[in-house]
Amino acid sequence: MLLDRLRQLGVSRIYGVPGDYNLEFLELVERTPGIAFIGTCNELNAAYAADGDARMTGIGAVLVTYGVGDLAALSAVAGACAEGVPVVVISGMPPMHAIGSRALVHHTLADGDYDNVMACYRQFTVASARLQPATAVAETDRVLHAVHTLKRPVYIQFPSDICYVDVDVPPLSPAVVKSDPALLAQAAGWVVQRIAQARQPVVLVDAMVRQYGLHDLVLRLCTQHGIPYAALSTARTLLPESGALWLGAYGGQASASGVADYVKNADCVIGLGVRFVDSTSGYFSQELQPGALIDVQPFSLTCDGRNMQGLTAADLLDEVAQKMEGMPPACPALPASPDHGAPASPDARPWGQAVFWQRVEAFLQPGDIVGADNGSSMVAMLHARLPAGCSLLVQPVWAAIGYSLPASLGACLAMPDRRHVLFIGDGSFQVTAQELSTLLRHQCNITIFLVNNGGYTIERMILGPQAAYNDIANWDYAALPAAMGGDAAAILSLKAGDLAGLDTALAQAARHEGLAFIEVGFTPLDAPAGLDVMGRAVRRYDYGIETPALS
Numbered sequence: 001m002l003l004d005r006l007r008q009l010g011v012s013r014i015y016g017v018p019g020d021y022n023l024e025f026l027e028l029v030e031r032t033p034g035i036a037f038i039g040t041c042n043e044l045n046a047a048y049a050a051d052g053d054a055r056m057t058g059i060g061a062v063l064v065t066y067g068v069g070d071l072a073a074l075s076a077v078a079g080a081c082a083e084g085v086p087v088v089v090i091s092g093m094p095p096m097h098a099i100g101s102r103a104l105v106h107h108t109l110a111d112g113d114y115d116n117v118m119a120c121y122r123q124f125t126v127a128s129a130r131l132q133p134a135t136a137v138a139e140t141d142r143v144l145h146a147v148h149t150l151k152r153p154v155y156i157q158f159p160s161d162i163c164y165v166d167v168d169v170p171p172l173s174p175a176v177v178k179s180d181p182a183l184l185a186q187a188a189g190w191v192v193q194r195i196a197q198a199r200q201p202v203v204l205v206d207a208m209v210r211q212y213g214l215h216d217l218v219l220r221l222c223t224q225h226g227i228p229y230a231a232l233s234t235a236r237t238l239l240p241e242s243g244a245l246w247l248g249a250y251g252g253q254a255s256a257s258g259v260a261d262y263v264k265n266a267d268c269v270i271g272l273g274v275r276f277v278d279s280t281s282g283y284f285s286q287e288l289q290p291g292a293l294i295d296v297q298p299f300s301l302t303c304d305g306r307n308m309q310g311l312t313a314a315d316l317l318d319e320v321a322q323k324m325e326g327m328p329p330a331c332p333a334l335p336a337s338p339d340h341g342a343p344a345s346p347d348a349r350p351w352g353q354a355v356f357w358q359r360v361e362a363f364l365q366p367g368d369i370v371g372a373d374n375g376s377s378m379v380a381m382l383h384a385r386l387p388a389g390c391s392l393l394v395q396p397v398w399a400a401i402g403y404s405l406p407a408s409l410g411a412c413l414a415m416p417d418r419r420h421v422l423f424i425g426d427g428s429f430q431v432t433a434q435e436l437s438t439l440l441r442h443q444c445n446i447t448i449f450l451v452n453n454g455g456y457t458i459e460r461m462i463l464g465p466q467a468a469y470n471d472i473a474n475w476d477y478a479a480l481p482a483a484m485g486g487d488a489a490a491i492l493s494l495k496a497g498d499l500a501g502l503d504t505a506l507a508q509a510a511r512h513e514g515l516a517f518i519e520v521g522f523t524p525l526d527a528p529a530g531l532d533v534m535g536r537a538v539r540r541y542d543y544g545i546e547t548p549a550l551s
Contacts, residue, residue, distance in 0.1 A: 019065020022092025208273020
């Protein structure tokens with residue numbers, strides 16, 4: 001029943017680790033067509049992979065065993081909650097007779113308490129349930145309705161001894177949330193009036209557009225009335241990043257040239273699910289005119305101090321577009337596109353990250369799925385010009401180092417026909433490096449750039465540029481693919497420490513099918529443009545320190 005429900009919601013893969021309380025469930029998975037188990041090296045990585053899969057397909061699933069597996073995955077589940085990613089966590093737990101008798105079994109605290117893990121998960125999920133035969137169908141549908149509607153993780157425990165219990169299963173009713181027609185018409189009228197009166201309107205795009213598949217509705221609104229749009233870092237590549245209406249990336253004063261001033265002076269800011277988090281707003285440096293923000297959330301609208309419930313963002317955008325048919329388009333004075341100028345000849349520049357990011361930007365192709373881990377890589381990619389049709393896989397809000405490698409595994413398996421490119425620092429890689437073996441095992445088509453700075457460069461930019469606590473062990477990274485079971489004949493594994501080596505590696509990677517691993521070496525304080533500015537902002541906010549740290 002649970003597997004059938006998951007398949008109907010679009011789940012094709014369940015990531016996880018076998019454990020003695022979920023083996024019966026795995027037996028069922030192996031007998032169920034249309035859904036596959038993807039074994040990973042640990043539960044944290046499994047949940048990250050499910051997250052990456054869900055960002056591509058709309059929903060992900062992870063299977064753990066009770067206690068040790070639950071808590072190992074919890075940080076990744078919290079990240080999915082923070083970033084608005086729908087992931088179903090399934091936990092095989094001790095049998096019902098053990099729960100009922102409060103038996104002291106392994107994977108628990110041996111105190112008879114079977115509610116503490118559930119208490120942990122309630123903090124980071126929008127619904128949870130412990131299945132039992134009498135209510136299994138109703139509870140499953142309640143939880144899956146929540147993940148479908150609220151686009152955040154949910155948690156299901158099943159005692160190990162009820163997998164094969166037969167239950168009557170009615171057809172799954174699709175979860176549809178409809179707007180109140182009268183309230184919708186009134187709310188759309190507010191928005192249309194504000195747009196019609198606006199001198200300088202703008203749309204700010206956040207992750208809600210990905211969560212609820214609003215891409216076409218947003219583009220329709222913008223193109224119909226000539227409204228420019230900008231994207232927070234959580235929403236990069238969701239809409240085309242070219243054309244007359246693409247304003248640029250928005251992050252407060254950390255925005256691209258001209259974007260911050262345009263948004264600051266806008267008298268109508270249509271925020272689509274916008275949350276001004278420190279890492280997405282240039283450390284709260286966003287400046288909006290008083291009363292300019294029209295706050296559109298998944299199921300509510302706030303406009304001119306009035307709040308309206310009982311509607312959906314999708315219905316609201318559609319209704320606004322219908323009401324605006326025939327209205328003259330806005331003609332805001334858009335800032336000029338940033339003039340990047342002709343790139344400096346790489347041969348004339350010293351080796352370092354500045355020339356590296358310039359070269360790899362040219363390496364990217366239309367349609368690539370580009371992953372970037374928190375730190376140097378994400379900062380560089382958030383400032384890069386990505387080709388048309390690219391998808392950027394980043395985690396700016398939870399900002400867990402190591403996220404991108406297993407998340408790229410999920411993205412690779414979800415979208416095997418697209419090329420995948422991952423940029424990850426050495427410190428981030430060491431957190432989740434095991435999943436390189438799973439990428440090899442599934443013959444994923446991905447090029448991984450390992451940025452070796454000899455430690456935590458992003459932390460060095462904040463405090464402790466020479467401190468030992470920012471150092472890490474230096475692995476022989478390029479040797480790892482072969483050591484992790486990859487076919488040496490099918491793997492491209494290279495090192496580059498200068499421009500000539502990088503050019504050679506890029507040329508080979510562009511022709512390679514399968515996994516290519518390129519370790520690129522830099523000095524500890526070599527960083528992409530913007531990381532030093534970010535470091536100073538973090539230092540001021542976290543510690544109140546104004547003096548330069550890089551001395």
